[in-house]
Amino acid sequence: MKGFEKLTRQVAQFCKGVPLALKVLGSSLYVSDEYSHKRNSMIENLIGRMNSLHSLKEDFDSGILGVLRKSLDSGFAGHKELFIDIACFFVGENKDMITIVGDDLYAKYGIATLVNRGLLTVSRETGELKMHQMLQEVGRRGSHEITGLALNMLKVKDQMGWEELETSSVAKMNNLKFLKLNLVKFTGSYENFPKVRFLSWHGCPLQSMPSGLLMSSLVALDMRYGDMEIFEAPTVLHSLKILNLKGCEKLKRLSSLHRFPKLETLMLQDCIQLCHLCKSIRYLTRLSNLYLTECIDIWMASSDKGDQSLLYLPKSLIVLDLSCCDLGYNNDDHVEFHAKSLFNLFLSHNPFEYLPGKIDLKMLRVLYLLSCPKLKSLPCMPSTLVELYVDGCTSLERITFESTRFSLEKFSYEGCSNLSEVQGLFKLVPIANIDNTHLVQHMQWIKEYEEHEVELVGDEITKGIYRKIQVLSRNFSQMHFIRAHT
Template sequence: MEVLRRHSSKHKLPEDDLMELSRRVTTYAQGLPLALKILSSFLFGMKKHEWKSYLDKLKGTPNPDINKVLRISYDELDNKVKNMFMDIACFFKGKDKDYVMEILEGCGFFPACGIRTLLDKSFITISNNKLQMHDLIQHMGMEVVRQNSPNEPGKWSRLWSHEDVSHVVKKNTGTEEVEGIFLDLSNLQEIHFTSEGFTRINKLRLLKVYKSHISKDSKCTFKKEECKVYFSHNLKFHSNDLRYLYWYGYSLKSLPDNFNPERLLEFNMPYSHIKQLWKGIKVLEKLKFMELSHSQCLVEIPDLSRASNLERLVLEGCIHLCAIHPSLGVLNKLIFLSLRDCINLRHFPNSIELKSLQIFILSGCSKLEKFPEIRGYMEHLSELFLDGIGIEELPSSIEYAIGLVVLDLTNCKELRSLPNSICNLESLKTLLLSDCSKLESLPQNFGKLKQLRKLYADRTPIRGLPTSFVDLRNLEVLSFHGCKEPNLCFPASALEKFKFP
């Protein structure tokens, strides 16, 4: 208010108008002192209807004086930092810092020092580990992109508006200047992708085709994507520089023949119609993240032996996926693996040696009848979800998962017994056995699970606990709801400590 009042010389505004103007200016400036100063001196030469109109105009077109000052600071940055700034301004504002840094690192931009430079110069801030940027600074960055060719977006380095992307694809005006395309399908009726549209876009680093508004009905979404996006049958990617690929609802059965993932860091195609990714072995040394969740046509995963740095693989809801290539079993840097609800999965590698794996999810894979042998210690595996799978037993090598904290075997209808070796899992705290309708007993040395805190065995035919059960000093929850004779043959000491339903 005081800053604004000092500039109110030509037209004395009533207090209510001054208050309204101060609110609108403050909202626009979002605390940026430079913006407050320039706007205050500029607006208070106007009458009320004039500054209202000007502020409405600023929503789409930033004040040139503000841009001019910000641009001076931008021009002082080196090229790699400029590229990082532009990627954040156009694509990654509000995204997780660590995730964005992985992508920028994959682009060769040295984000550890670059992000620090942007922070020091107040181009960005970090809140809750997310990269934030003042709207005025973001607008300045976008304006720098546009200035390269104001009337032809095909010559811009980055495309983020669905109108501009549609123009470039429809008119085939893309050039080698284009490094990044983010296309939101939510506001489009339809779009046609042709090989010609990508012919000259041969230096593309970042490609994201997504929906900001996604229906909760996955089946409906699957059908909508098929009729919204159209491809020419000879579609080709002409860039070998692709680092990031996210394509929601990709409707072709396979990737273009010339698809080259050699530099790809993230491959993400949820709800795709892909049946087969590619034939043979692809060079995938840079790949860290791979997801094809709810790709209902996918039947197999190719050889991933060259994906030696893969950290995250998510294939949830791929209902026709029936086989996993044996190469998955030796991905030593894999941290997260989920095949939840792959209801037709039958063939999994016979053995696994996943030294870095922390979370392994096979929930709902009801036709998977065998859990793989574990080769070597998997000390980092802390959570193993096998609920609803079709196994009759666990391999004795389960004891090599020495860091296991949570083991979920809920609803394993064919499970008949647990191996004695499971009692060597010294870190196990939660064991879930409910609805294992053929499991009648627990191993005799069950008491060796010294860290066990929760045991759920609801609706199982278990009628007694082994005598070693009394050694479970840390047990806090013991549940046998729905068991016909839950107290039969339980040790007296256990009955004193716990109450059974």
């Protein structure tokens, strides 16, 4: 841009040719286009900001780290603490986990600002937080007190072996907000354990939770892949929002869920022995995400006891994952759910012939039914449905909608070899079933071949299927032939 040539050279020289430093520094000097009419004052302002940066050239032995550090101090002061927390502790975590460092609005706005300024990236697929190693180093050097501690025994086993640690070794760390442990074994009392907001203890060897670990300060508790058999809170945890027990293969009972009134996310994937999930789950009015993938024993317990309905789920859910749960012929007795807002439903890898009848679909937004080989039809899909995934449903024949004004935007159906109708999109009809009155005069000859079997070709629905000659119909007002190999 004309008028900025000198400033551009200064910035490039200052960043010493490092693209990351250039990106971060440039974003901190950014001025919105809406003020472009104030060109002269913009140049003076930016030069002044550059001069202030030059004064800190020797703050660190590494000049580049100094550039990044000063850009953070000068351009992102309002989000510096959030940046440091992410750099030190939350890289690799889901962005939703950041709600534990403050209120939701502050966290969302702060993440958006850091992304826009080139300090942070968020994976679109997984929501994982990512940060350049150099930026992480800046964040770690910018922290003046220990608020988080991470100990991975896999990384220190060569120096320490698998030695057990005394709980007293962390008991006096009163400023800790975050504690991340992996395969750590403690001995001693947990009564004086630090009152952290986020406790992550992967591979925890405890069979039940000591009361000292369930502190009132907890906002997120991540106990993945541990030996937990019974999980029960002795008292109400008013702050807990996230509970992750994924992969606790020995877990049998999860009780007293009413003691987590603010719980938003409950992750129980691969808890293959879980046979008791507290029925008070229905009263968790803030629960929005429930993952029960491969929790097969819950349904078996229901059948043995003859319960009319095992799970009454809260109306607040927006994500419900019941994949790989062996929901079969009697699935109506398994779960009851009536959503109050749009929700996503995951039912992949189940052997049912029809969808669970007590899950109300009228607010359904996204439906995953991957590899449900016995599923034959999907009748009366709601008009709210925008994404449908039925890949590998080899018995599926027909999909219809409750209204002709449906809003389906994404539809995946690879391997659905028997699918012959999707209402509003297409319908395959055997020639023998078409009345002569529906065929225009020059197409009457096709009736002579109604008993001939051919290979259908086209997209993934019809390709490679051998049937009698079919007609691809759209509302029967216009018809298109499927080409056939004789």
